[in-house]
Amino acid sequence: MKSYLAVLASPGAWRFLAPALLARLPYAMLQIGILLLVEWSTGSYGAAGVASAAAAVAQALIGPQTGRLADRYGQAKVLVPQVLAHGLALGGLLALAAGHAPAPVLVAVATLAGGSMPQIGSMVRTRWAHLLGGSPDRLSTAFALESITDELTFTVAPVLLVALSTGFSPVWALTAALVMVVAGTLGFSAVRRGVPEPAPVVARGGHGVLRMRGVALLAAAFVAIGTVFGSLQVGITSSTAALGQAGAAGAVYGTFSGASMVGGIVYGLVQWRVRTSHRLAVAVGLLSAATVALSFAGSIPALYGTAALAGLVIAPAVITGYTLVEQLVPTEVRTEAFSWLNGATGLGIATGAALAGQLVDRLGAGSAFLVPPVTTGLAALLLVLFLRRLAPAVSAAPVRELATVS
Numbered sequence: 001m002k003s004y005l006a007v008l009a010s011p012g013a014w015r016f017l018a019p020a021l022l023a024r025l026p027y028a029m030l031q032i033g034i035l036l037l038v039e040w041s042t043g044s045y046g047a048a049g050v051a052s053a054a055a056a057v058a059q060a061l062i063g064p065q066t067g068r069l070a071d072r073y074g075q076a077k078v079l080v081p082q083v084l085a086h087g088l089a090l091g092g093l094l095a096l097a098a099g100h101a102p103a104p105v106l107v108a109v110a111t112l113a114g115g116s117m118p119q120i121g122s123m124v125r126t127r128w129a130h131l132l133g134g135s136p137d138r139l140s141t142a143f144a145l146e147s148i149t150d151e152l153t154f155t156v157a158p159v160l161l162v163a164l165s166t167g168f169s170p171v172w173a174l175t176a177a178l179v180m181v182v183a184g185t186l187g188f189s190a191v192r193r194g195v196p197e198p199a200p201v202v203a204r205g206g207h208g209v210l211r212m213r214g215v216a217l218l219a220a221a222f223v224a225i226g227t228v229f230g231s232l233q234v235g236i237t238s239s240t241a242a243l244g245q246a247g248a249a250g251a252v253y254g255t256f257s258g259a260s261m262v263g264g265i266v267y268g269l270v271q272w273r274v275r276t277s278h279r280l281a282v283a284v285g286l287l288s289a290a291t292v293a294l295s296f297a298g299s300i301p302a303l304y305g306t307a308a309l310a311g312l313v314i315a316p317a318v319i320t321g322y323t324l325v326e327q328l329v330p331t332e333v334r335t336e337a338f339s340w341l342n343g344a345t346g347l348g349i350a351t352g353a354a355l356a357g358q359l360v361d362r363l364g365a366g367s368a369f370l371v372p373p374v375t376t377g378l379a380a381l382l383l384v385l386f387l388r389r390l391a392p393a394v395s396a397a398p399v400r401e402l403a404t405v406s
Helices: 002-008 013-042 045-073 075-098 103-115 120-132 136-167 170-190 215-242 246-269 276-296 300-328 331-363 365-385
Strands: none
Touching (some): 002 246, 045 120, 075 103, 120 136, 136 246, 246 300, 300 331
């Protein structure tokens, strides 16, 4: 564990990690929180699903644009107005929901709340890359630590949200999330340690960083990885209910998350000598193979085992993807690049959940597990076919030139 301790002992790291953790918990609470809030207000799961999906899509599409602004003007100059806008949007949504406003109004304001969510995870990774960029092994360990943190927040946050929603109401649950995101983001913004200098050079082209070498390919792979999370949420919930043990869903999904944390920890301890691009293709291929087993899980113990197997493989794929994009893009646009991967994961989660839900309605509970092997298998094939695009450019060209590489 010396690798992790060395990374955590980096000068000033805890000063930005502590407020970042507080700000990241609401990131994992927002989508399901909006779902519960709108259903509570309108009594319609249909309206709630639309509002939740609208928030997720807005977050996925607008997040990279705020990442671009952070690269250009600095993190604090973007985060402070952004979190204030998010506070107004989420606060407005809470007030409108409490007043039982019409569903279209709630969907519109939920979209604003999702689009204005601060991209703390991307900015933390940017700080790590700035602090540890000279040490690839330590940076890989730091990204493993970030993956573990993501799993922790996505495990703890929904439990906290549901507890507050059932004990009080969804309004109180999202109010707590609002307080955490504002306090955490303002605290994170105030810490200057690890913040790279703004680079007022904008990548050429309508899509900016997404047009750079390998970034769109990585984003596509992360959409596929996101479908694993979304389809497993639906598949585990429907399968445990079909097996007559609906209450086991949380524990089974928790096993998936716990195994992912273990996989991330072990992966971060290894000093890899295999090319990062090759590691990613192998990891996504293994993820496709591992998720096949879920379709054959006909009992609760089998669900635990197959969910754990999938979890062990997914964290290494995520960590490798973030490591690779850091190698592909110039330092001036790291935040935007990380935000594209975050947004792609969010789109994948929403897509996976929607596809799995449709399959369950038509074919039965276990059919939800057909989604991950197909999506990740296609992603692995794409990575293998275009592997050369994931090799960093030989020379460090300026941002304006790199933007034209496809």
